[in-house]
Amino acid sequence: MQGAPSRLQVRLAADAASVPAARRFVADGLTAWGEVKLIDAAELVTSELSSNAALHAMAEFMHVTLERAADDAAGVRVAVEDDGPVGVEAVLPRTPAGDDLDWDELDATGRGLSIVAMLAGRWGVDETRRGKRVWADLVPAGSVHEVLGPVLPEVEAEDGPSTGELPPGWALVRLVQCPVALSLRQDSHLDELVRELQLLGVDEGNRESAAIAEEIQGLLVSPTHARIAGRRAAERARDEHREVVDVEMAMPREFGALVEQLQGAVARADRLCEEGRLLTLASPPELRTLRAWMAHEVLGQTLGGAAPTSWPDWLAADPTEGGVA
Secondary structure (H helix, E strand, O other): OOOOOOEEEEEEEOOHHHHHHHHHHHHHHHHHHOOHHHHHHHHHHHHHHHHHHHHHOOOOEEEEEEEEOOOHHHOEEEEEEEOOOOOHHHOOOOOOOOOOOOHHHOOOOOOHHHHHHHHOOEEEEEEOOOOEEEEEEEOOOOOOOOOOOOEOOOOOOOOOOOOOEOOOOEEEEEEEEEEHHHHHHHHHHHHHHHHHHHHHHOOHHHHHHHHHHHHHHHHHHOOHHHHHHHHHHHHHHHHOOOOEEEEEEEEEOOHHHHHHHHHHHHHHHHHHHHOOOOOOOOOOHHHHHHHHHHHHHHHHHHHOOOOOOOHHHHHHHOHHHOOOO
């Protein structure tokens, strides 16, 4: 535990689906440091800060950072930085009307920053070149207290280090030179497939479709944050008129096995398409090849620690698999 890095950071899509991943990231980091007593408070703080970035900052991505002070007694800092245009002036806690503040009256919608202000020893907001960073310091002896106002910077704060390590048990998956247009096509095709399977599943005569739809949905739940991060990266590259992009997705290593299972479920759905039992067209060869490459990369990098294989190198290794002009 003593060898765990003192600064952990992960980039996630600024989306509500990323909030569970942010909580998991913080909990895993604190566990690695032996700071399990801080997990409950840290998860609450992380939920509020990441939810605000996802729902209200108009951001594309957010960076969640967990930093351990050199002095153990000083606790840890949880920070969420977003790249949205909403400024620091929006980061103010709201409290119920009246002089008395009852913890039970606080909720996570509209008054969430008050939860942060009651749990943190100090908290504040900084302006950065990317946007803004909201942080909270948690100490081992901390407890719920009155609402504290945020520490506001007098001048624009310097950006912190742009990189940090991941907690033990996490991996950073890199999809090198991922084809932008094809990636967005396969993501859209998967959405269409799931929607049709769900509709057919309402009919008791389509139990196989319902079972596959339920399986695919279940497999997509945990790694949803990674899928959305990949989609955001591809959409940004498309808007910048790039044909390929290096996609980075951080995830717990056990998620790699889910991708392999997802491949099998999508293959069974494709067979229903080929049999004419679904209106959605079966995945064309190029989409199947792309999914095979993505599954190979996620599985190899999460569970096997393999180095990334770029999309061009994957095709070059077996040109018959490509199906791409």
